Amino acid sequence: MKKMNLFARKLAVVLSVAAMGFASQASAELDGAKLYIEKTCITCHGADAKTPIMPLYPKLAGQNYEYLKQQALDIKNGKRTNGMATSMMGIAQMATDEEIDAIVKYISTLPAQ
Ligand code: HEC
Structure with missing residues (x-):
């Protein structure tokens, strides 16, 4: 259970970092x-x-x-x-x-x- 929570949290961090990267890339592309x-x-x-x-x-x-x-x-x-x-x-x-x-x-x- 504890292990699962840690995995879920790590996954959430990875996903949010990826989303942030994508968002900033998208807005940077619009000149x-x-x-x-x-x-x-x-x-x-x-x-x-x-x-x-x-x-x-x-x-x-x-x-x-x-x-x-x-x-x-x-x-x-x-x-x-x-x-x-x-x-x-x-x-x-x-x-x-x-x-x-x-x-x-x-x-x-x-x-x-
Ligand atoms: C064919 C000519 C034409 C083109 C091309 C054009 N506009 Fe306009 N624009 C106008 C006119 C005319 C008005 C004023 C409309 C009115 O009389 O209320 C206006 C109004 C505006 C306003 C509102 C200004 C205010 O003070 O309320 C904005 C913002 C604007 N245009 C942005 C743009 C943007 C961004 C583009 C490109 C995507 C663009 N316009 C392309 C003719 C044009």
């Missing part, structure tokens, strides 16, 4: 700056994320991460359809939630001015 270009966010929001192609399109650089993420996901999921939001919906749907997360994390670190 927000690269995805901002690859997912074509750059074509509408500009290279610095504050030079949109139209005055009706928002500047994003330096905005709070939580806000950017919520808005991007709302546009992707069709919850936000006001203004010009639907023009971005198709593009947002080509990115996974994890990719959007990495992109907006990157955008939030860019200087607003």
Whole structure:
């Protein structure tokens, strides 16, 4: 019984270490700056994320991460359809939630001015 518990505990440690390794590897693979270009966010929001192609399109650089993420996901999921939001919906749907997360994390670190 005691031996079994020890084995179970060792197994739990091994599994959690493996899971942590996997999680950090997965997030390290997502490069927000690269995805901002690859997912074509750059074509509408500009290279610095504050030079949109139209005055009706928002500047994003330096905005709070939580806000950017919520808005991007709302546009992707069709919850936000006001203004010009639907023009971005198709593009947002080509990115996974994890990719959007990495992109907006990157955008939030860019200087607003
Ligand atoms: C086709 C042009 C276009 C592309 C491509 C595009 N967007 Fe947008 N985006 C918009 C427009 C237009 C809005 C404003 C919608 C509105 O009028 O409410 C917007 C709004 C946003 C907002 C909310 C800003 C705010 O202040 O509420 C975020 C965040 C955002 N985009 C992120 C992204 C990301 C990330 C990508 C790439 C996956 C992307 N956008 C690609 C056009 C685009």
